[in-house]
Amino acid sequence: MPTVMTEGKAILIDKSGGMEAAGRRRARRRREFVIEGGLLLAALVSVATTVTILAVLLFESLGFFEIVSLLDFFTDTLWTPLFDDPHYGILPLLAGTVVTSVVGLLVAIPVGTVSAIYLSEFASPRMREIIKPTLELLGAVPTVVYGYFALLVVTPALQLLWPDLPGFNMLGPGIVIGIMILPLVISLSEDAMRAVPMVLREGSYAMGATHLETAWRVVVPAATSGIVAAYVLGVSRAVGETMVVAIAAGQNPNLTWNPMEPAATITAYIVQVALGDLPHGSIGYRSIFAAGLVLAVMTFAFNILGHVMRKRFREVY
Amino acid sequence: MARPVDGPYIDSAGRGDWPKPLKAETCELSFYYGTRLVLKRVSVPIAECNITALIGPSGCGKSTFLRCFNRMHDLYPGTRYEGAIVLYPDSRNILDREVDPIEVRMRLAMVFQKPNPFPKSVYENVAYGLRVRGVKDRRAIDEKVEQALRSAALWEEVKDRLSALGTSLSGGQQQRLCIARALATDPELLLLDEPTSALDPIATASIEELLQDLKRRVTILIVTHNMQQAARISDWTAFMYLGELVEFGPTKRLFTTPAKKQTEDYITGRFG
Numbered sequence: 163m164p165t166v167m168t169e170g171k172a173i174l175i176d177k178s179g180g181m182e183a184a185g186r187r188r189a190r191r192r193r194e195f196v197i198e199g200g201l202l203l204a205a206l207v208s209v210a211t212t213v214t215i216l217a218v219l220l221f222e223s224l225g226f227f228e229i230v231s232l233l234d235f236f237t238d239t240l241w242t243p244l245f246d247d248p249h250y251g252i253l254p255l256l257a258g259t260v261v262t263s264v265v266g267l268l269v270a271i272p273v274g275t276v277s278a279i280y281l282s283e284f285a286s287p288r289m290r291e292i293i294k295p296t297l298e299l300l301g302a303v304p305t306v307v308y309g310y311f312a313l314l315v316v317t318p319a320l321q322l323l324w325p326d327l328p329g330f331n332m333l334g335p336g337i338v339i340g341i342m343i344l345p346l347v348i349s350l351s352e353d354a355m356r357a358v359p360m361v362l363r364e365g366s367y368a369m370g371a372t373h374l375e376t377a378w379r380v381v382v383p384a385a386t387s388g389i390v391a392a393y394v395l396g397v398s399r400a401v402g403e404t405m406v407v408a409i410a411a412g413q414n415p416n417l418t419w420n421p422m423e424p425a426a427t428i429t430a431y432i433v434q435v436a437l438g439d440l441p442h443g444s445i446g447y448r449s450i451f452a453a454g455l456v457l458a459v460m461t462f463a464f465n466i467l468g469h470v471m472r473k474r475f476r477e478v479y
Numbered sequence: 480m481a482r483p484v485d486g487p488y489i490d491s492a493g494r495g496d497w498p499k500p501l502k503a504e505t506c507e508l509s510f511y512y513g514t515r516l517v518l519k520r521v522s523v524p525i526a527e528c529n530i531t532a533l534i535g536p537s538g539c540g541k542s543t544f545l546r547c548f549n550r551m552h553d554l555y556p557g558t559r560y561e562g563a564i565v566l567y568p569d570s571r572n573i574l575d576r577e578v579d580p581i582e583v584r585m586r587l588a589m590v591f592q593k594p595n596p597f598p599k600s601v602y603e604n605v606a607y608g609l610r611v612r613g614v615k616d617r618r619a620i621d622e623k624v625e626q627a628l629r630s631a632a633l634w635e636e637v638k639d640r641l642s643a644l645g646t647s648l649s650g651g652q653q654q655r656l657c658i659a660r661a662l663a664t665d666p667e668l669l670l671l672d673e674p675t676s677a678l679d680p681i682a683t684a685s686i687e688e689l690l691q692d693l694k695r696r697v698t699i700l701i702v703t704h705n706m707q708q709a710a711r712i713s714d715w716t717a718f719m720y721l722g723e724l725v726e727f728g729p730t731k732r733l734f735t736t737p738a739k740k741q742t743e744d745y746i747t748g749r750f751g
C-alpha cells in the first residue's frame with residue numbers, strides 16, 4: 163500500500179530529522195542566549211552610567227551639604243566658593259542658567275514653531291528635502307564653534323544696536339543657544355504636525371478655510387501636546403548647554419535677571435572650576451557636584467515631562 | 480460645457496421622471512487621479528430639498544464624485560476634472576478655473592465617513608465655519624451654534640458641556656457634532672460620505688431621522704453602500720459602477736423596477 167509506505171517513510175525521515183533538529187535547536191538556543199545577553203549588557207551600560215552619575219553626584223553633594231546648609235544654598239545671593247570669605251548661594255548660577263535659557267527659548271519657540279508649520283504644511287517636498295538636511299547640519303556643528311560665534315559675531319552685532327552692551331553678556335549666548343536648539347524644536351514639532359490626520363485638514367478646508375487658517379486653527383491645536391513636548395525637550399537642552407555660555411557669557415557668578423549683563427551659569431561654573439586644580443575632596447571641589455546635582459535634577463525633570471507629553475500626543479490618534 | 484440633454488429631462492431609460500427644480504447638476508463629469516480615469520462622463524441631477532443617494536460597489540468612484548462638488552481634489556496635486564458641475568440658481572460651473580474653490584466650499588458643507596471633530600471645544604467646533612467667514616458678533620455666533628446643535632439633535636446632550644472637547648463625545652455624538660458644524664453656515668448643499676458607516680444601529684437611526692428633518696431646508700447628497708439606507712431615506716438614487724452612472728431615478732422606482740440588469744443584480748445582492 164503506497165500510502166502507508168509513504169507515511170512510514172515520512173515518519174522515519176521526520177524522526178531522524180527531528181533528532182538533528184533537536185541538536186540544532188539547542189545550538190540555536192545557546193547562540194540566542196549569548197546574543198540576547200550581549201544586547202542586554204549593552205543596554206545596561208547606559209542605565210548603569212546614568213545610575214553611577216547620579217550616585218556620584220549624590221555622594222559628593224552629601225559631603226558638600228554637611229558643611230553648607232540647604233537653606234544657605236538656596237537663599238544666599240553670592241556664589242564665591244573659592245574666595246577667602248566663601249559663599250555658597252546657588253541663586254546667581256541658577257539665574258544665569260534661567261536667563262540664558264529663556265533668551266534661547268524666546269528665539270527657538272517662535273522661529274521653531276513657524277519653521278515647523280512651514281515645513282509641515284506649506285513647503286513643497288523638494289523644499290523640505292533641502293531644508294531638513296541643512297537643519298541637521300546645524301545640529302552637527304561643535305558647540306565650541308557656537309561659543310565663538312556668540313562671542314565674536316553675535317555679541318559684536320548686538321553692540322551695533324546697543325553700544326553699551328559688554329563683551330561678555332547673556333543675550334548673545336542666549337540667542338545662540340536658541341539657534342542651537344532650533345533643529346530639535348523644529349523636527350519634533352514638525353513630526354507632531356505631520357502626525358495630524360489628513361481628515362482633520364479636509365474637514366477644515368471643507369468649511370471654506372484657507373490653507374493658513376487650516377494650519378493655524380486646526381493643525382497646530384491638534385499637535386499642541388507634541389509641540390509643547392518639543393519646547394520642553396528644547397528647554398532641557400538649553401539648561402544643560404555649556405560651551406556657549408562658558409565662552410561668551412563671562413564667568414562671573416552674578417545675581418541678575420538682566421540679559422545685557424555678564425553672568426555665569428551652573429554649567430559654566432562647573433567647567434571653569436573643573437579645569438582649575440582644586441584639591442580632591444575640598445569644599446570647592448565638592449561644590450561642583452552640588453551644582454551638578456541641581457542641573458541634573460532640572461534636566462531630568464524637563465526630559466521626563468517632555469517624553470510624557472510626546473507620548474500623550476501619540477495616543478490621541 | 481453644454482448640458483447633455485436639452486429641454487424636458489428624460490432619464491437614461493427614457494422615462495420622464497427627472498427631478499425639478501434642481502439645486503445642482505453634473506454634466507458629463509470626468510475625473511482623473513493622475514492619468515487614471517475614475518469618473519466617466521457622469522451626469523446626475525441633484526433635486527432641491529431632496530435627498531439624493533449615491534450607491535454602488537466599493538471603488539466605483541462614489542467618494543471621488545462627492546468630493547468633486549467642494550473641489551476637495553484641488554488639495555492634491557495631479558488631479559483633474561473634466562465636464563461641469565452646475566450649481567443653481569446662479570447656473571455657475573463650479574469647476575471653472577475662474578472659480579475660487581474656497582468660494583465654492585463656503586456654499587457647501589461636507590460630513591465625512593469617520594467623524595472628524597477638531598481638537599477644540601464642542602462650541603468652537605460648531606462655530607468654526609462662522610469664524611472662518613469672519614463673523615465676530617458673539618451673540619450671533621451663540622445663536623447659530625445653538626440652532627445648529629438643535630438641528631443636529633445634539634443640543635440636549637451637550638448644552639451643559641459646550642466647552643468640553645469635541646473629541647471627548649461618543650462616536651455617534653461626534654458625527655452629529657460634525658453635522659452641526661456643517662449646518663451652522665447654512666449650506667445650500669450638504670454632502671455626506673457614508674456618514675453612518677462607523678456608527679451603531681441606534682446612532683445610525685438617529686442620523687437618518689435627522690436627515691429626513693433636514694431635507695426641508697437643505698439639499699442633501701449622500702453616499703452610502705448600505706442599500707436599505709438608500710431605500711429608506713432618499714428620494715432619488717444614482718447607481719454607479721466602475722466610474723460610470725448606470726442608472727438614475729426616483730428611489731422607489733429604482734429599487735422596485737430597475738431599468739438596467741446591472742442595477743437589479745446589485746440591489747438584489749448578486750454582486751458588490
Ligand SMILES: Nc1ncnc2c1ncn2[C@@H]1O[C@H](COP(=O)(O)OP(=O)(O)OP(=O)(O)O)[C@@H](O)[C@H]1O
Nearest residue numbers: 512515517535536537538539540541542543544704
Ligand atoms: N488618491 C487616489 N489616487 C489614485 N486613485 C485613487 C485615489 N483615491 C481613490 N482612487 C481610486 O479611485 C477609485 C474610486 O475610489 P473612491 O474612493 O471614489 O471609491 P468609493 O466608491 O468611494 O469606494 P468605497 O465604497 O470603498 O468608499 C478606486 O478605484 C480607487 O482605487
Ligand SMILES: [Mg+2]
Nearest residue numbers: 541542543672
Ligand atoms: Mg468612499
